[in-house]
Amino acid sequence: MTPARRLTAILLAFCALIAGCGGSVGPSPVVNDPLAITVQPASAVIYPGVATTLVITGGTGSYVVVSDNQAIVPIVSQATGHSLTIIANPVSADTSVNLSVRDTGTAPQKLVALTVRPGTIANAITITPSSAACTPAICTGEEALVTATISQAGIPLPARGVRFDVVSGDVRFITTPVNTSPEVLATTVLTTSDQLGQARVRLRVLPGAPNQTALIQITDPETLAFQRVAITVRQVPGPGNTAFFVIPDTVTFTGPFANTCANNPTASIVIFGGTPPYNVVATVPLSGGGIVTASGTPVTIRGNGSTCFTDIPVTITDATGRTIVATFSSQQGTGTAPPAAVTIVPGSAAITACGGSVNLAIQGGSTTLGAAFGVASSSSAVTVAVTGRTITATRVTSVAPAPPVPSASPVTISATDGTTTGTASITVPTTCP
Template sequence: MKFCGYLPELNKKGVKMFNNAHRLSWLSSLVTAAFLGLMTLLSGCGGGGATAGNVTPDPLVVSPSAAVAYHGNPVTLYITGGTKPYTVTSGNSALINVPNSVSGSTVIFDASNVAADTDAILTVLDAKGVTAISTITVKPSVINNTLAVTPDPASPGTGCGTAVCSGLMATVSVQLQNMATPLVGRNVRFDVVQGDFQFITNPGATTFADTITTTTDQNGNANVRLRANVNAPTQYAILKVTDVDGGSVLQTTFTIAQYTDGTGILSVVPPTQTIQAYYKGDCSSGVSVDYIIHGGTAPYTVQSTSTGVATVSPGTVLTNGAGFTATTHSSFCPGTATIDIRDATGKVIQATLENKEGTNTVTVTPPVTIAFFTTAPATIVIANPGSATFTVGGGTPPYYASSSDTANVTASIVGNSLTISRTGVVIGETVSVTDSAGATKSITVN
C-alpha cells in the first residue's frame, strides 16, 4: 500500500521522461516500458492475491460399505476420495484374501466357502493414513458346480451332438449341498438369461415360462425341463439357478442347435384302424389301439376331432418314434374319429379310427315262467286259536294276502311265506292270495 502511494509521483516523472525528445531512443523505450509496468501495478492496487495452501482431498469412501458374498461369485468394491495409492487388508485372510496394493480404484475378490454366515472386515488405507472399511458377510454357497443341461433324448438327430435341438427338450439338474451335506426341500429358481428356450411348467409339456421354481429332493437335487424354441437358430444360451432360501447364484451356458431333419416325411403308423362290435346296434367302448409317429420335428400335439367316437392319450408326444393311444367310446355309434397330428413346425397329418357296428343278431330266449301257486290247500282247518304257514311262489312277485273276516282270521306274507292265523269262531272264512299280475288263490278256513 505504501508503494502504491508513490505512484502518482512516479507517473508524472514517467510522462516527463517520455516527452523528453533529446533522450536517446533506447532510453525512451526503456522509460516507456517502465511506465507501462507501473500502470499495471497501479491497476492491481487495492486487490489481494490468492494465498497458496494445501488442497483438502475428498473423504475416503469404499462402497458398498456392507456386502454379501458367496464362494464362486466375485465381489467388486469401489474406492473414491482420499489420496492414492490405496492399500487393502482383510480382517480374515483365510476367508477373504485380497491384494495388499490397489493399482486403480477397484478391488475384486472371491470369498472361501463357509458352513454358516461369517463376517470379515476389509480396511482401505490411503497414502495419508486415512482409513475406510467395508463389512463383508460371507454366506454358504450351496449351489455346487453340478449344474448340467442334458438333451432329452441325448442324440435326437444328426448335427445336434450334445446340444439341445431346436424344438426338443432337455433336463436341467443342479445339486445343493452345504459343506457336502445335501439340502433337502430347498427352494430353487431357474431363470432364462439369454437364448431361445423356455422352461416346461406342466407334465404334458404344453405350457412354458421364462422362470420356474422347484424344491430339492432327498439328495439335494433339483431338476426341471426346458424346450428349445421351434426353428431356433444355432446359438449359445444362458440359464441361471438361484438358491431362493440362501441367495447364492450359478449360471451355465449351453448350445441350442437348429434341427429340421425329417420335416418333409412326417408320418403315422398305422394311418387308419377299425374296431367292430359283435352285435347289430352295438359299438365298442373302452377298446384301445396304438399309433406311432415318425419324422417331422418333435414335439407333436395329438387331438381327436370326435371324442364321442375316440379319445387320445397323451395329447403331446415328445419324441420321434414314440406314439399315442386311441380309445373307443360308443356315444356316437357307428362313427369315425379323425386324429390330427401336428409337429413343432406346424406340419399336420391325420390318422383315423372307425368304431363300427356289429353284424350279429341278438337272440333273446324268453325266461321260463312258473305259474302262481301256494302250498296251502283249498280248504284248511286251523285250531282256535292257532296258525299255519305255507309257501307262495311263481307268478309275478310281490305277493299279497287278505281275509274276508279279519276279526277272526288274519293272513300275511313275508317274502314267499304265507301265514294264516285263527283268533275266533269261523264258518268257512276265505283268505285270498294274489300276485302282482292279478293271479289269485282262495283258501277256505274252517
C-alpha cells in the first residue's frame, strides 16, 4: 500500500466506542500528526470534584481512553470534539492514576499521568449562631460565624486565600469589623486562613427573611476545590419563647351578587407574640395598618372599591425584624342581584291639546306572575293606562253642557312594581271645555 493510500485508510477509520471502564473521544477537528497522539497536558495534578479538561489531537481523530483506576478517575461518558473532561472522586492521600489514550488506527498509545490530591476544603465546616434561640438554625436578622478548615492530606494550609459565596437565600457576609456602623454586607468575601488552616467569616441573616434554607459555598481559589453548606433560617420566637402570629392569617371578602365583588370591605386582624411595636403594611388595593404598639391589638384592613383580587399580602414586622404575612382576597358572590329601581322615561313631557295624550316608558323594576305595574295620576283631569311597560296619559275634556274640567299643571304620573316607584312630570292645558 502506498503512503497516500495508507494515510487515507487511517483518516477514514471507524470510531470505536468505549467498553467496560473506558471512554471514547469523538473525531478531532484538528489532527496534527496522523501517526502520533498528543495529549495536553501530558500530566496533571487534580483535585476531587474539580473538572479538568484534556485536549487530544493526532492519530485518526477518534480515540479510546481507559482509566487504570476507575474508582478514583472514572471515565463515564464520551467527550465532546477533541476534549475529554474528567472529575476525580475523593481520596485520603495523593493517588496516582494513569489514562491510556489510543486511536482507532495504529498510532502508538499515549499515557497521561494524573496525581489526585485530597481536597483542600475539609468537610468539617462549622456554623455558630450568635444566639441559641433558633438552634440549630440561625434566627432572622441575627449573626453567625462560619469556619472552614483548609488542609492537604490532614496538614493545615496557613495563609491560604479562601473565597466564600452566597449561592442562594437571604444571607450575606459581613465585610466590616465588629461593632462598625454602618454594617456592610456582600454576597462574596475573600479571606485568609490562619496558622491552623482555619478561615472564618461573619454571616448575617437579612432582617425580615422568611423561614428558608440558604446555601453558601467555600472555595479554594488555588485548586478550585469547594464545598457547599446548607444553612437553616428560622423566624425567632418572641419573649418567653412565645410564637409570632396573626389571626386570621387568611381573609376572603365575598360580594353580595354574582359578577360583583365586595364594595369597600373591611376586616380586623389581631397580632400576637413577637416583639412590639409592629409595623403593618397593606399592599394596594388594600389600605390600613400602620404602627401597632401592643400584642393582641386589632388592626383594620380595608379593600378599596369593588375590585376583585387574590392573595394580596399584608406584611407585619416586629421590632426585631421578624416578619409574618396575612393574605386577603375578594371574590364574586353567588346571589342574584335585585332589579334596578323603577323609573319613567322621559321624566317630563307635555300634552298641548285637550283630549291629547302622551306615551311614557317604564324602566327597571320587576313584577311577578304577569302582574301589571301600578300607575296613577295626581289629577283627575289626566287619566293613565298601562300596557306592559307603556303608560298612556290623556288630558280629559268635558261633555257639554257640563262645565270645563280644570287641572293644575304640571301633573305627576307615577308607576310602581310594589317595591320601588318612579315618577314623571307632564304639562297639560289647565282647562278643557
